[in-house]
Amino acid sequence: MEDGSMARKRPWDVRLSLYTWTKGLASGLYLVGGALLLLGDLGPDHPLWRWQIPLLALFFLVLTAGLLVSELGHPERFYKVLLGRPQSWLTRGAYLLTAFGGLLGLHLLVSLLDWTGLYPLLAGLGLPLALMNAAYTAYLFRQVGSTSLWLSPLLPLSLGVQAVALGAATLLLLHPATLPAWLLPTAALAHLGLVLLEIGRQGPGFVEALARGERLALRLGAGLPLLGLLAPWLKGMSALAFLAGLLAYAHFLAQAGQAKDPSLGEGWRDPDARW
Template sequence: MTLWGKVIDQGKCIGCHACTIACKSEHQVPLGVTRTYVKQVEVGTYPSVQRHFQVTRCNQCEDAPCAAICPVTAMYRRPDGIVDFDRDACIGCKACMAACPYDAIYIDPVSHSAEKCNFCAHRIDQGLEPACVAVCPERAIIVGDLADPESEVSRLVATGKVAVRKPEKETNPKLFYLDASDFTRVPGLAALPPIHATAEQHERYPPEPDLLLELLVREGGFANTRRPAREPRSTAAAAVLQYDVPHGAPWDWRVSAYTWTKSVAAGAYLVPALLAWFGAGLGAGVELAATAVALLFLGLTGALLIADLAHPERFWRILVRPRWNSWLARGAYVITAYGALLAMDLLGRLAGWQGLVVGLRVPGAILGTLTAIYTAFLFAQAKARDLWQNPLLPIHLLVQALVAGAAAVLLLAIASGVEAGPALLWGLAGGAAAHVAVVLSELTIPHGTRDAARAAWHLTRGTYARLFWGGLALAAAAAFAAGAGWGASGAMLALAGLLAYEHAYVQAGQSVPLS
């Protein structure tokens, strides 16, 4: 069986961009997006300066994260190893963009579907070379059958002189680089100039201070970098990114808001259920209102998720053609099942069917918990975002849901004229304090990768620092207010603090360029 692979000889590349133009022409790629481009980095100081090129595109991974996370099989791997896409199946959820460590996927402004380099599969199927290979004047792009040991690509790979981008992600790329500079292969090793070529990126990824670069040097980020023998020894300041394309975050405020509304939806059912089990029920009226609030915020969650789709009219496809190993698809089913249970609980309470209400508590607690935490597993599938690769995230999301639920139920009790018992007040105080403690404890844990450290810097000291620390301050104030018996103040502070923190966390996780 054929296994297609590609070797790009960067020692031959002259940076002519013929591959980019050929790709745009072959696939009618619109302006503003690109399937392949030539990244340029200048290394050294005058008069000893060299310009290094990197042909940047989809890496045709054997274990493709984009395919694993896609909820509707719009991204898929063919038997011959080519990772292809189906624009007519895509719902535009952008999960593949969040998962791709190589930043190779974009939402096409015409089709509104996720697209990328697909190895010119239509040409391959006709026995032709990809368009970029056909036009390269230096024959720097070589394709062939990796399953054939006699093919040119197999021989080049067998020499052991080729390298892949981000091997630590364990995606097993089928795109290999020969004679490539680490300053082009590894994002972050080249500094961003303040103007000209990469000015557009600064709206999304502001330049980081020299102190962070110094930190990376001390940690070995530059000192242990392999350089070709002919490449001059240089400092980080002497490696400057001169040509790139804009890299935006795939998920905006709607995803940040969805994590918050989902916490309220899960917690508004879980908290009354827990109080009832421990004999501290709040009464039928408050519990009925809590179920209604849970259902309302679950509806808002669904509305935000649909609004974030590039193809919102196709949202139903996630239920009728799911990829079961995608946590986006699993989450859709969890939310749907949880919504059905909340509707049954509401109906049971309105009809006075207490037996049904009690019988739903165990499955409701299970579905409520899954609703709260499934996003942690979705974020874990987003392999490109190192800040989100946190094994404690499911626990943290459950704590946030309990805090949000306690705050919502407390406000309902106050509005209903029901005296909130000490269990609810201390539950809110303890949950808010636990949230702050978990976040602060995570800050003390060393980050495993350079990108995680950079994203954490943006979270705690950079672009999102005000939201992050403001959210924690509000949560700490909520814990104090609830402990002092100021229920309404504590509840509102907790909800505001969680919203600020969630937005900072989700956006900071996407704050580091990937290519």
């Protein structure tokens, strides 16, 4: 039996953790890259913006879609999701993923045709779309589960901050000179602040009630990103620690959020139920 006082039933495995992380990476790359372009810190002719950001974002978005299809259990279910109820956040999320993928494809076409004048428009459209892609998982979690962790009002903001941090850490690895020195340390502080607020909101005994693996993932997810404070000096090492830490935190969020919370009564909704 697992550690902790709460009985657990986990319909979703580690693929849910990876899904949250890869989606955050895809969204964060375009969020940070688009913001840097609009602020004038990244030139429209820079290969990072023209090719590397959209290609990497598309790569992680395809991984995200693959994890989603795999988690659904049958590939044909993805079509059911697309044709599902508009009220379902699984269906809305599939629309958002498709729209974001279309925008990334359009970005690559614009780069191929050298229509650089369209880049500000793409960035302006891409920023809110990328942010919605990062944050919609919070509303999906709220819809399919009733644990207090997944019902948290802090969750959409937390996923948005994580996406920015993931994008910033990846860009620090790709092109350190492009990233403002303050961005990753600020993201580290914001992430830690939200983690502490969430633990405080959950109340006494929350950490002790977690399974051993969840406690470890939480500690890694809160501790490793603190190396982002040293990003101006450690650079790549700091970025790698941040990426690993946010993967650990995604695992904590995905797995601990599936614990049945007796105080909320209903516990879990069946993920195979009607969407």
